[in-house]
Amino acid sequence: MSIAAQRTDETGGQRTPAERRWWLRSLLALIVLIPAALAVMSYDSVREFLGNRDFFAKEVAWGSKARFGGSDWQLTDLRAALGRADIPPEVVPVLVDLTVTVGETDLQTLWLGCKVMLVDAAGRRWLPTAAVSFRQTDDAKTCISAIFSSARSGDVLKIRETFLVPKDATATIRPAIGVASERPTFLLFERPRD
Amino acid sequence: MMRRVANIAVLLVAAFLCYGMQTTTPHYADLTAPIPVYGKIQDTILTRTFDIAVDKVVFARTLKFDQFGKQNLLTSGGVWAIVTARLDAADRSAMVAAATWQGPDRLNYRTSERASSAAGALPIALDPGVPGRTRLVFEILPSQVSGATLLVSGKLAGPLDSEARIALGSVATQPNGLPEGVTETYELGDTF
Known part of the structure; x- marks a missing residue:
């Protein structure tokens, strides 16, 4: 090992080849460790962020059922x-x-x-309204009241929600449903075919 | 000798910098404060979740409204400020939950609980494309009428969310301290 091959550090000391090798390894390790540390620290925030959001649509064709939140969901009607x-x-x-x-x-x-x-072609989203209500002739529930209906496995629940939508959006609106246990995935139903 | 002087100088600079950073540290509440969107009366102000345009501001000595089939008269030692505004949701259904009348002396008034059962009071649920309206009622000091700012936000406490700040402009004052054009009795009807 010649003297010329050794570098001098800030304190004037000489670095041995082994030190130099570890110095390089440490430097390279930072390239992996810094992003890894950021990922670990932000993991909870990202999970919380996605867990509150309906992000990835799972398409459901008209007339078919989809498993979601442990139950089978089907769109039966969409009407003005x-x-x-x-x-x-x-x-x-x-x-x-x-x-x-x-x-x-x-x-x-x-x-x-x-x-x-309700989701329209422009990506606007409507939540159920409390501004209008219609007299129910059947045993339709809202999604929230169905949660507390103590339904048993195999029961068939009818869920009905009311929305207020501007006229220009009615041509493209599609119903969708999200629950916390499945977020960020949500079900996006195809419009009824005539 | 020079080296020692230099060391002391570096130490002093470091101490000074640390002190400066300590005294200018923003409070956590300021760091996560609502993000203001400024505008003035009649402007349409676009916040993250809703749009708002203030139509008009009316001042009154007494409020009249029906509650549970009984007529209520609300008098005040100050003055009532009634703000009507048009609202619209941005791209998804949203709530407008909080409004504050900020006087020129930085006195903050939340919407009055006394008139909270009248039509148009907060909170208001908005749907995209469905025009909404609100009527905000504040009970304020006459000295806080002119040069006030209206703060409207989607949540009661909305850290890092946008908040509309609407300059309501100056209002002429009568010799008795009340604003010019104050009405004696304002009726909070179902339509506004």
Whole structure:
């Protein structure tokens, strides 16, 4: 080993080849360790962020069922409710009917944060409204009230939600459903085919 | 000798820098404060979740409204400020939950609980494309009328979320301290 091959460090000391090798290894390790540390530290935040969001759509064709939150979901109807005098003409109340065959019965865990939505072609999203309500002639529930219905496995629940949507959006709106146990994935139903 | 002086100088600079950083550290509440979106009366202000445009501001001595089938008269030692505004959701259903009247002396008034059961009071649920309205009622000191700012946000506490800050402009004052054009009785009807 010649003297010329050795480098001098800041304190004026000489670095042995073994030190130099470890110095390089440490430097290279930082390239891996710094991103890894960032990933570990932000993991919880990212999971929380995605767990609160309906991000990835799982398409469901008209007439078919999809397993979601331990139960089988099917869109049965999407219709406008016209002829209400107390609603301005440019706004349309829309009713969404879903039929759910309960599989796993722990709905209070599996369906927590249950949210039925309407999504239009422009990506706008509507949540159920409390501004209008319609008299129910059947035993339809909302998603939240279904959670507390103590349904048993195999029961078929009818879920109905009401929305207020501007007229221009009615041509493209599609129903969707998200629950906390499945987020960031959500179900996006195809519009009813005639 | 020079080396020692230099060392002391570096130490002093370091101490000074540390002290400076300590005294100028922003409070956590400031770091995570709402993000303001500024505008003035009649402007449409676009926040992250909703759009708002203030139509008008009216001042009154007394409020009148029906509650549980009974007529209520609300008097005040100060003055009532009634703000009507148009609202719209941005791209998804949203809530507007909090409004504050910030006077020129930085006195902050939340919307009055006394009139919170009248139509148009917060919180208001908004749907995209469905025009919404709100009527905010504040009970304020007459000295806080002119040069006030209206703060409106989607949540009661919204860290790092946008907040509309609307300059309401100056209002002429009568000799008795009340704003010019104050109405004696304002009726909080179902339509506004």
